[in-house]
Amino acid sequence: MKYLWAYSIPVVGILGIYLGDFWSFSALLFTFVIIPFLEFLLPVDQKNYDQETISGRLKNKIFDVLLYLNVPIVYGAIFFCLYKITQPSISKTEIIGMTLSLGVILGANGINVAHELGHRKNFFEKILGKFLLIPSHYTHFYIEHNHGHHLHVSTPEDPSTAKYNQNLYAFWFQTVIGTYKKAWEIQKKLNIIDNRFFFSVKNDMFWFTIIQISYLLLIFLFFGFKGFLFVLFAGIVGFLLLETINYIEHYGLKRNRLESG
Template sequence: MSWIKRIGFLTAFIIPALAILGFYLGGWWNYLTICFVFVLIPLADSLIGEDPENMEDTDALIISEQFYYRFITYIWAIFQLAFLVWASAQVASTTMEVHEWVGFVLSFALVTGGIGITVGHELGHKKSALERFYSKLILMTVCYMHFYIEHNRGHHVHVATPKDPATSRKGEGFYRFWFRSVLGSYRSAWNIERASLKRKGEKVWSLKNEMIWFTILPVLLAVTLTLSASLWQGRLVWEVPVFFFTQAILAFSLLEIVNYIEHYGIVRKEISPGRYERVNPMHSWNSNHRLSNFFLFQLQRHSDHHANAIKRYQVLKHYEESPQLPSGYPAMILMAAFPPLWFKQMNPKLKDWEEKVYLKEC
């Protein structure tokens, strides 16, 4: 892998750096991160273009085991917790105008949700106990720990079928999808964990039920942050829990809008009642825009991720035959936030995909 790509994955740390800089500059500078993500990155994506490079399988075997790429994700996991503690301290000790607070929380959520959950997603797919621990740590900071269960044992099994709450349907706007996915994914995680415990002969309502821990731990984290800030400031710092849960909702909403983009309208063929064809690179929307892929650890090469879920981010491949998004995720997020614009742009592309699949079957 070229040195450019090795350095490129470090660009993710630009986002929190801008959030911190914006806070200390104050005022409208708190929107610096938002402008960077939703204005400068889409513009740069269009200017720099796409990345068609796929490494040879022999090279991929070597690079997938290089510690450097894992180390970046480990550092991020530790950083995200420290970043949350720093932000809580600023919220507790600083008086901000409404527009400053809104910009600060939005910028913070772009870090914890846009980059953080992406890293948590990457780590949660791995077999290493340390990587899985870091995944849960990240997800705890955004109150979405059930994602660890549902995504790996639910979404990846049922993606592009009616059984998957995280697969957006043709003609379904993001806001309707948000409620279905958020509530459905949490319920699905409980069902998966309940079934797993019953197979092992364990009681559902016991300390071995991860969903109980996953529900309680984020609340305990919020309580710990609030009590620490209150003892420090000598008053009940109500601003900290408001900040914590607001950024969490915004962060996992960012995850859900990415879910919406990645799977909009894609369906797998039902080969017999309740059984579907094997997941392949045709079953996820793909984006190969170079710059946004650096910031998102190649999450946008989503087609290969679903076809080969355990594959590490640095060796994911681009598949030309996969359905292709017209831009990287930052621009697509803005588009998805306005359903009429999304439908106008994406429904014709979805129709092309449907015709391509139909012709392939014929």
């Protein structure tokens, strides 16, 4: 039952967007005010499951299904917002609130779940993970995170590690530009290793670029310039949430290279 709380952010967000006006900020306030307040009040769960319980739960497909359900939830939230954004009665306050709330949903139920699915070996699960990265304009995360970040974390070669005394805003520029550039460098090496040509179906970065452009183009064609700007900025909010977490998790950490490598 407790795992269903993962859906609380999109539920609160969509309900707030439905109600309109200042309620459109609901997902933002719920995530950064109410949830931390509840965590402060509620006791810490220090229960550790034994290996048998863990093994049993890993085999239980219901936990996988709970992850998969984030795909229709995320895309459902996007298209509901796009429907609302095209209504003539929409106010500027609502647009700002919807942008921030959808951005939170894209970060919490999009990128977070994509991160988990991106580490799976199952092809279907990897595809779902990539679909969840599209709305945040961050499909390159799949390449850079798995082939770069895990290898170079807390070293100068990792753009997702914040330097000591580096402020958050400077880090945003470093990581957003750096991870995209790094993803292309990694993809180039993978293409050489596997003897692939640039337009190969296995050149992920090429197809990620096509998919990202197509996503924004389709939104523009069906929902106009207002819809285009809305999903553009909501996606930016989503990936900046991810990078803010990276900033906190890796700030000032440094690994030294030993003689062994």
